[in-house]
Amino acid sequence: MQKRPRIVIIGAGFGGLYAARTLEQKAVDVLLIDRQNYHTFTPLLYQVATAGLEPEEIGYPVRGIFRAKSNIAFLMGEVIGVNTAEKYVEVITSERTRHEHYDYLIVAAGSVTNDFNLPTLARDSFELKTLPDAIALRNHILRSFETAAWTDDEDYRRALITLVVVGGGATGLETAGALVELFKNVLSKEYPFLRDITPRVVLVEATDRLLIPYPKSLQAAALRQLKSLGVEVILGSPVKATAPDHVTLSDDRVIPTYTLIWAAGVKASPMGALLDLPLNRGGRVPVTATLEAAPLDGVYVIGDMAYLEDASGHPYPMLIPVAKQQGILAAKNILRRIEGRNQEAFRYADRGIMATIGRSRAVAWIFNKVELTGYLAWLSWLGLHLIALLGFRNRLNVFINWVWNYFTYDHSVRLIVEVPDETGGIPAMVMDEPETDLITR
Amino acid sequence: MQKRPRIVIIGAGFGGLYAARTLEQKAVDVLLIDRQNYHTFTPLLYQVATAGLEPEEIGYPVRGIFRAKSNIAFLMGEVIGVNTAEKYVEVITSERTRHEHYDYLIVAAGSVTNDFNLPTLARDSFELKTLPDAIALRNHILRSFETAAWTDDEDYRRALITLVVVGGGATGLETAGALVELFKNVLSKEYPFLRDITPRVVLVEATDRLLIPYPKSLQAAALRQLKSLGVEVILGSPVKATAPDHVTLSDDRVIPTYTLIWAAGVKASPMGALLDLPLNRGGRVPVTATLEAAPLDGVYVIGDMAYLEDASGHPYPMLIPVAKQQGILAAKNILRRIEGRNQEAFRYADRGIMATIGRSRAVAWIFNKVELTGYLAWLSWLGLHLIALLGFRNRLNVFINWVWNYFTYDHSVRLIVEVPDETGGIPAMVMDEPETDLITR
Numbered sequence: 001m002q003k004r005p006r007i008v009i010i011g012a013g014f015g016g017l018y019a020a021r022t023l024e025q026k027a028v029d030v031l032l033i034d035r036q037n038y039h040t041f042t043p044l045l046y047q048v049a050t051a052g053l054e055p056e057e058i059g060y061p062v063r064g065i066f067r068a069k070s071n072i073a074f075l076m077g078e079v080i081g082v083n084t085a086e087k088y089v090e091v092i093t094s095e096r097t098r099h100e101h102y103d104y105l106i107v108a109a110g111s112v113t114n115d116f117n118l119p120t121l122a123r124d125s126f127e128l129k130t131l132p133d134a135i136a137l138r139n140h141i142l143r144s145f146e147t148a149a150w151t152d153d154e155d156y157r158r159a160l161i162t163l164v165v166v167g168g169g170a171t172g173l174e175t176a177g178a179l180v181e182l183f184k185n186v187l188s189k190e191y192p193f194l195r196d197i198t199p200r201v202v203l204v205e206a207t208d209r210l211l212i213p214y215p216k217s218l219q220a221a222a223l224r225q226l227k228s229l230g231v232e233v234i235l236g237s238p239v240k241a242t243a244p245d246h247v248t249l250s251d252d253r254v255i256p257t258y259t260l261i262w263a264a265g266v267k268a269s270p271m272g273a274l275l276d277l278p279l280n281r282g283g284r285v286p287v288t289a290t291l292e293a294a295p296l297d298g299v300y301v302i303g304d305m306a307y308l309e310d311a312s313g314h315p316y317p318m319l320i321p322v323a324k325q326q327g328i329l330a331a332k333n334i335l336r337r338i339e340g341r342n343q344e345a346f347r348y349a350d351r352g353i354m355a356t357i358g359r360s361r362a363v364a365w366i367f368n369k370v371e372l373t374g375y376l377a378w379l380s381w382l383g384l385h386l387i388a389l390l391g392f393r394n395r396l397n398v399f400i401n402w403v404w405n406y407f408t409y410d411h412s413v414r415l416i417v418e419v420p421d422e423t424g425g426i427p428a429m430v431m432d433e434p435e436t437d438l439i440t441r
Numbered sequence: 442m443q444k445r446p447r448i449v450i451i452g453a454g455f456g457g458l459y460a461a462r463t464l465e466q467k468a469v470d471v472l473l474i475d476r477q478n479y480h481t482f483t484p485l486l487y488q489v490a491t492a493g494l495e496p497e498e499i500g501y502p503v504r505g506i507f508r509a510k511s512n513i514a515f516l517m518g519e520v521i522g523v524n525t526a527e528k529y530v531e532v533i534t535s536e537r538t539r540h541e542h543y544d545y546l547i548v549a550a551g552s553v554t555n556d557f558n559l560p561t562l563a564r565d566s567f568e569l570k571t572l573p574d575a576i577a578l579r580n581h582i583l584r585s586f587e588t589a590a591w592t593d594d595e596d597y598r599r600a601l602i603t604l605v606v607v608g609g610g611a612t613g614l615e616t617a618g619a620l621v622e623l624f625k626n627v628l629s630k631e632y633p634f635l636r637d638i639t640p641r642v643v644l645v646e647a648t649d650r651l652l653i654p655y656p657k658s659l660q661a662a663a664l665r666q667l668k669s670l671g672v673e674v675i676l677g678s679p680v681k682a683t684a685p686d687h688v689t690l691s692d693d694r695v696i697p698t699y700t701l702i703w704a705a706g707v708k709a710s711p712m713g714a715l716l717d718l719p720l721n722r723g724g725r726v727p728v729t730a731t732l733e734a735a736p737l738d739g740v741y742v743i744g745d746m747a748y749l750e751d752a753s754g755h756p757y758p759m760l761i762p763v764a765k766q767q768g769i770l771a772a773k774n775i776l777r778r779i780e781g782r783n784q785e786a787f788r789y790a791d792r793g794i795m796a797t798i799g800r801s802r803a804v805a806w807i808f809n810k811v812e813l814t815g816y817l818a819w820l821s822w823l824g825l826h827l828i829a830l831l832g833f834r835n836r837l838n839v840f841i842n843w844v845w846n847y848f849t850y851d852h853s854v855r856l857i858v859e860v861p862d863e864t865g866g867i868p869a870m871v872m873d874e875p876e877t878d879l880i881t882r
Contacts, residue, residue: 037587038856054497059856063631073633076587076857094588095597131856146478146517147535156536190504192514415479415500416517417572 004029004071005338007331008089008102010079010271012039012062015108015303015323020072021065022331028338030072031100033091037061037076040131043320043385046171048134049261050178051142051186055131075100079109082274084296104298104334107275107285108327111266111304111318116238124242125260128171137261139416141179144258146416149193159256161199164247166239167263168205169212170355173222175263176203176231177358184230201231202255204247206238206264211355211363213317218363221373225357239264266318268305275299280307284315289345291330300334302326308346316348325349354381445470445512446779448772449530449543451520451712453480453503456549456744456764461513462506463772469779471513472541474532478502478517481572484761484826487612489575490702491619492583492627496572516541520550523715525737545739545775548716548726549768552707552745552759555723557679565683566701569612578702580857582623585699587857590634600697602640605688607680608704609646610653611796614663616704617644617672618799625671642672643696645688647679647705652796652804654758659804662814666798680705707759709746716740721748725756730786732771741775743767749787757789766790795822 005028009016012034023030041058048055066072077098081090088099113127126137141163148160165176183199203210203226210222210233226233234249241248246256268283275293280286284307285293291306293299303323309315316322326346333343352370354377356362362377372380446469450457453475464471482499489496507513518539522531529540554568567578582604589601606617624640644651644667651663651674667674675690682689687697709724716734721727725748726734732747734740744764750756757763767787774784793811795818797803803818813821 036857037583054495056495056497056856061631061856068630068633075591076584093591094584095592098591142478143517143535150516150534150539151536189509190502192509415497415502415572416477417479417496417500417576 005103005334006031006101007104007106007334008033008100009106009108010089011108011110011303012036012074013042013108013110013303013323014320015110015327016106017062017065017327018324019106019108019302019327019331022328023335024066024070024072026071026335028071028335031075031102032062032066032072033075033077033079033089033100034062035076035078036130037063037074038131039065042129045128045131045134046175046178048131049126049128049137049141049175050182051138052178052182055135059131079271079274082107082299084275084299087298102298104337105300106327106330106334107271107293107299107301107305108303108323109269109271109305110323111268112270113262114265114267115262116264118239118242120242121262124244124247125166125262127262128175129266135417137259141182141259142416145187145191149191155256157193157197158200159245160258161194161197162202162255162257163200163259163261164202164204164255164257165261165263166204166247167265168203168207168210168233168235169263169265170353172203172205172261172263173210173226173355173357175261176201176226177229177356180230181358202234202257203231204234204237204239204249206236208236210235213353214355214363215371218371218373222355222357222363225363225373229358266304268318272301272305275301282307290333290343291326291346292333292343298334298337300330302330310348316346319353321351322348354384356381446544446775447472447542448545448547448775449474449541450547450549451530452549452551452744453477453515454483454549454551454744454764455761456551456768457547458503458506458768459765460547460549460743460768460772463769464776465507465511465513467512467776469512469776472516472543473503473507473513474516474518474520474530474541475503476517476519477571478504478515479572480506483570486569486572486575487616487619489572490567490569490578490582490616491623492579493619493623496576500572520712520715523548523740525716525740528739543739545778546741547768547771547775548712548734548740548742548746549744549764550710550712550746551764552709553711554703555706555708556703557705559680559683561683562703565685565688566607566703568703569616570707578700582620582700583857586628586632590632596697598634598638600686601699602635602638603643603696603698604641604700604702605643605645605696605698606702606704607645607688608706609644609648609651609674609676610704610706611794613644613646613702613704614651614667614796614798616702617642617667618670618797621671622799643675643698644672645675645678645680645690647677649677651676654794655796655804656812659812659814663796663798663804666804666814670799707745709759713742713746716742723748731774731784732767732787733774733784739775739778741771743771751789757787760794762792763789795825797822 007028008031009019010033012032017039020030020032038059038061044058047053062074077091077093079089079091088101091098091100113129115121127133144160148157151157163179165172179201188194209219211219237249239247240250245258246254247260248254272279272283272285285301285305286307287301288294291300291302293301303326304318307315329346336343354362362381363373448469448471450460450473453473458480461471461473479500479502485499488494503515518532518534520530520532529542532539532541554570556562568574585601589598592598604620606613620642629635650660652660678690680688681691683701686699687695688701689695713720713724713726726742726746727748728742729735732741732743734742744767745759748756770787777784795803797819803822804814
């Protein structure tokens with residue numbers, strides 16, 4: 001049979017995307033599946049949420065990333081099943097349910113917010129995993145300030161401009177810092193009532209430290225920077241309960257707020273369960289050093305969904321560079337298999353981690369050796385992100401706009417815009433998602 | 442009494458916005474009310490709908506337009522009543538219903554889509570009046586192509602890539618032209634299936650001519666340009682009936698389509714009825730030459746809502762320049778009244794009208810004398826729009842980005858992003874809009 005091997009990749013996040021790019025122009029057919037038609041540059045989601053960037057700046061249509069003549073096909077749909085015996089993936093699309101056959105499968109569906117079994121979280125909090133999340137949070141913050149500007153109820157006003165961020169990791173810190181700067185640099189100039197009352201940003205962390213994977217000195221630096229920015233930091237205080245208008249900490253302290261941002265951690269996508277394998281804690285799929293989900297044949301799991309320990313027995317963290325490198329390796333290993341060569345074991349090239357605090361400070365831990373703080377760290381962060389953004393086919397215009405927006409807080413992104421789901425009378429044949437009638441505003 | 446006169450302006454469209462700007466830094470207090478927190482540059486809505494521009498490029502937060510220390514206050518809410526006896530406006534905000542007192546009132550709520558009494562239009566068509574409209578249409582078009590890329594049903598595919606635009610005015614022409622260019626310049630490169638089948642754009646007009654207010658020669662030029670672009674033009678064919686998957690014309694011709702874009706005309710906002718005055722046909726409020734809604738005292742109506750005839754008995758058209766000039770005059774007349782001076786009658790400085798067809802053609806009728814067609818007309822259009830865009834506080838960065846996007850069809854705007862209404866557990870006290878739970882995808 002002369003038919004080319006077919007590789008199905010589930011997920012166009014960093015893992016799936018880099019796997020696909022590795023397979024471009026090789027003698028294989030690739031089907032890349034994602035629920036959205038674009039890849040999201042997630043590190044900057046908090047910028048969209050804090051009205052610092054336009055949503056489209058960090059969304060990249062998948063079809064635009066791969067040239068139309070390439071061997072990468074894209075299918076927009078949701079995977080609801082994997083039949084590993086007959087080797088096909090079950091996908092719900094706008095039209096129907098499809099069975100997509102694979103010779104090799106790369107599962108890269110990423111992670112979801114970890115709610116730590118707090119049942120009210122979905123109702124009472126905002127997460128920051130997707131672009132719609134970020135836009136919804138932005139809309140909400142702006143609406144809250146509009147309401148606060150006109151209410152006569154002092155307690156209500158105070159609660160409306162109190163924002164609580166839960167989670168002392170990079171996401172939490174970056175979001176908290178960006179919120180303070182939104183208030184100080186932009187909203188304070190546009191809302192006269194803010195001359196008399198200051199918005200609060202409260203960062204809540206369950207453990208006694210911020211940035212757990214970082215060395216102590218950097219943790220201390222981060223704490224200092226946050227406080228000097230004006231963020232209130234509460235350590236050692238898990239969230240006990242949530243409500244629509246307040247949050248309760250484990251010591252029974254109550255913070256009245258209408259904006260609870262949950263950045264407390266992620267867990268593996270539930271898609272792991274579709275493989276019918278025992279899962280590790282956190283729902284991650286254990287993989288071999290070659291990233292295969294043994295005993296399945298030809299199935300690779302990468303990124304946040306995969307569980308693999310390094311030489312010292314520590315599981316690889318759920319980070320973007322890990323996903324990228326695993327995506328590339330899984331793709332290369334599949335090519336090696338096709339060519340009858342030996343596969344390679346995963347070795348993580350750890351270049352370090354970094355977190356920003358506001359627009360001019362950061363902490364960075366480079367190559368597990370060099371500690372950077374302050375403005376120098378921030379410049380490194382800026383440079384790295386720009387390089388990453390430019391990684392996608394010379395996006396010079398995005399670069400210019402992003403840099404401009406970043407430094408000037410262009411007004412245009414402070415729109416409250418909600419866009420309803422399909423309401424244009426698409427028959428049930430087309431859309432599997434229920435149609436909803438939203439009030440336009 | 443030393444209290445400054447209070448002027449309430451309903452609507453932050455072109456009329457209300459220019460009225461407010463005229464009153465900035467004068468010895469009055471202004472309250473500007475709008476349902477959205479931003480002003481929309483509506484001439485470019487069709488660009489957002491055809492994935493040519495990012496939504497935020499044409500939305501301007503009202504608070505950003507007026508400096509915080511100015512005498513212009515902004516209230517985000519919906520006006521549901523006007524008590525002209527006691528001189529206050531009833532406004533629903535996110536918090537409650539407010540009574541906002543006025544000494545003078547400018548009603549500038551604009552227009553709504555004219556459905557010509559077709560009851561199925563809301564279900565079966567897309568309109569283009571607001572930014573959410575444009576984003577929803579963009580999402581829909583992209584989803585349709587994603588579905589068309591994978592279906593095996595030939596008739597279904599053909600209907601998915603057949604787009605029908607109803608309305609032979611400037612909006613219809615501009616939208617139809619931009620759609621063809623989206624297909625030719627962008628989508629054809631990203632969807633391999635488009636090598637074998639060509640998307641259709643059909644422009645349907647009820648009368649026998651396009652661009653009714655234009656001279657015959659320009660009407661003919663527009664028709665030629667549309668056809669050379671590849672738009673199918675059907676004249677003299679009102680829409681008889683709509684359905685979710687097709688549209689029926691008056692001659693019983695049926696066009697299978699899932700995208701019916703209704704650009705067939707507008708009628709005055711229903712807000713006119715709140716004034717308890719007899720309305721003219723189309724629901725417009727008759728005003729005096731000084732733009733007052735006699736016999737009410739101190740109430741001015743401007744823009745699309747107002748009915749006023751020129752010297753030859755023709756009603757002023759529902760166009761942006763008319764709204765702008767009326768907004769400025771109404772504001773000046775109010776200031777004159779306050780100062781005890783005579784008011785002025787409205788005289789429309791008609792600089793002409795123009796419509797673009799695609800990205801390099803246009804027709805323009807300048808100062809009712811000069812006819813321009815083709816590339817020169819398009820350059821004029823470009824220049825005018827850029828000047829208009831720059832009119833708002835030196836928006837150089839928007840200019841750069843807009844020009845760049847315009848010429849390069851930057852990929853980033855081709856995202857399908859729906860953002861649900863508030864779902865973050867805001868109590869009923871805060872939001873009057875019902876909360877909906879959307880499936881995220």
